[in-house]
Amino acid sequence: MDAPAVTREPRDDALLGLLGEWLRSRRWFPAKGVAADLSCVGGLTLVDPLDEADVRIVFVRTVAPGVDTVLQVPVTLRATGGDHAERTIGVLPVDEPFAQDAVVAGARTDVLDGAGDPAFLRAWLAAAQGPGAEVEPERAQVLTGEQSNTSVLLPGSGRAGAGSAILKVFRALAPGANPDVDVPRALADAGWENVPRPLAWLEATWPSGTSTVKGHLGVVSEFVPGARDGFALACAMAGRGEPFADLARELGEVVAGMHAALARALPVATPQLGADRAGELARALRERFGWAVAAVPELGRYADGVAALAAGTQAVREPPVPQRVHGDLHLGQVLRGHDRWYVLDFEGEPLAPIAARTRPDLALRDVAGMLRSIDYAAAVGGAGGSGGAGDGAERTWTPAEADLAWAAQGRAALLDGYLHGTPVDDDAAILLRALELDKALYEAVYEARNRPHWLGIPLAALDRLLPQPSDPTTEVRP
Structure with a gap:
């Protein structure tokens, strides 16, 4: 099926006039707190098989400092009249459409959020490619908490809801094949069973400057019933002082299996880093x-340790060849269900170009992300009762011995599982330290700017990863 093309109709500009204020208040709006110019680049009409509403996807270009992207805004249009509360579904309260009794293209119309409206969901599924999903859009539930996209639970039509699925509506669109569609498809086709299988996907074309581009609008994937978010699970175990090591070891094995499956399913023809890959990594560090030190001056005390680690990184003779990786792997990107781990959310940074999100990298970067996430679970869960973040209080976090011990056991177990019990060689240990340090420096800046009471979490990692001025040892302690 060819990707449907975007058209320009008078109602698109009228709809944008109604949606502007609502758009700016959405969690997924990419230009919060700054002036943003919104313009309509067209819309896409989908057909509801039951003809209960007009279904329209409006494409809104959003331009602000550091932002220039096209947003996808699904809406349903219903003639004004009747029991309004029974017809309004989705993210918004049932009595609060975008604009009630508005005039759109000359007709008085209720304009509703389409994401959770059965009319939009039926139309989306009818237009999508893929094997399809036997679901009941009338019982759909928009999930809360997502920052960048909108996900909708679609209950299955089988017994006890068997066959349920998740629709992810991509809000910030990018030209090209979205990795959150193509990577899980490739992994599932390769026989890797630790990824929810994609069931349907929708593409479209839209204007970009003087040309037309094509990209994915969303994907429907299998739903894992009863699964728990990996970070929430780890935090709860840390809070109870329950060891995470066994699950971490199993997770390490799954990550290793993912990397092997990615290498088979999406082979890289030529390394994307130059011949001096170690030198480039050192320069990046x-x-x-x-x-980081420009943003958080107190990091200056780590300058000597960073310089020493960068020099050690540059001296690595044979760093691994880059391959396709997850790119944003942490405990919040995995689920625990059916006594196994599932990996999801391969999209990467939604505002980054597709080429940047699919660029091959060192597989160890994914491992470093998991190691950092285990540290955060120990701190937030509060294995030693030190994590004020666990109950929402803004108390300054300071490491407790129990936190550090719980995290160390989890990190060691994850590495043991990833390496299948093989000890970390010297070069891999240096690269892993450098990649984990890179992540911790980013975290330090983020926490200093947004959650200063959590700054101690990345600082504790820096103390662990880098030799202190009074401690010249360079012992590797992953």
């Missing part, structure tokens, strides 16, 4: 530290 120095640049990251320069950026």
